[in-house]
Amino acid sequence: MSKLSRRNFVSKSSLVAAAALATPAMALAAQDDKDIFIHHVYFWLKNPESAEDKKKLIEGLQKLSTVKTIQKFYIGKPADTNRDVIDRSYSISWMLMFKNKADQDSYQVDPIHLNFVKECSSLWQKVIVYDSVSAV
Known part of the structure; x- marks a missing residue:
């Protein structure tokens, strides 16, 4: 397993956090309004x-x-x-x-x-x- 640089770690963590926050909103938007x-x-x-x-x-x-x-x-x-x-x-x-x-x-x-x-x-x-x- 390769070692992550601090910059890559922060970048990937931010993407994971953004996806976690967006998921409930996307699920509601995907529902037939x-x-x-x-x-x-x-x-x-x-x-x-x-x-x-x-x-x-x-x-x-x-x-x-x-x-x-x-x-x-x-x-x-x-x-x-x-x-x-x-x-x-x-x-x-x-x-x-x-x-x-x-x-x-x-x-x-x-x-x-x-x-x-x-x-x-x-x-x-x-x-x-x-x-x-x-x-x-």
Whole structure:
């Protein structure tokens, strides 16, 4: 086996790191985008100033993320942006990506999802859901 120079080692390591980072993005791009189903849920807590209630909801969402049909998820809070078109009144958002509508339908009746609603619904006063599919 030949000895690698420091320059070659750094160069090859950089290529391996770049490939590792690009692989998830390429896999998502390779998926047929026309079937992707996005499910975005906004929660308004009964006690929006309660750090404990936010923590409980986030922990519940993290458990909920173990549903097998979820491809990707993101738990967020309102960004510090202020324009007339931005609604920052919600407490926590939950964005999910499914491979298709059938996987999202399965998620709705999954015991993990039903248990989340049972355990956490007392925390929120309002929930709004935006579902979207490809327009092209």
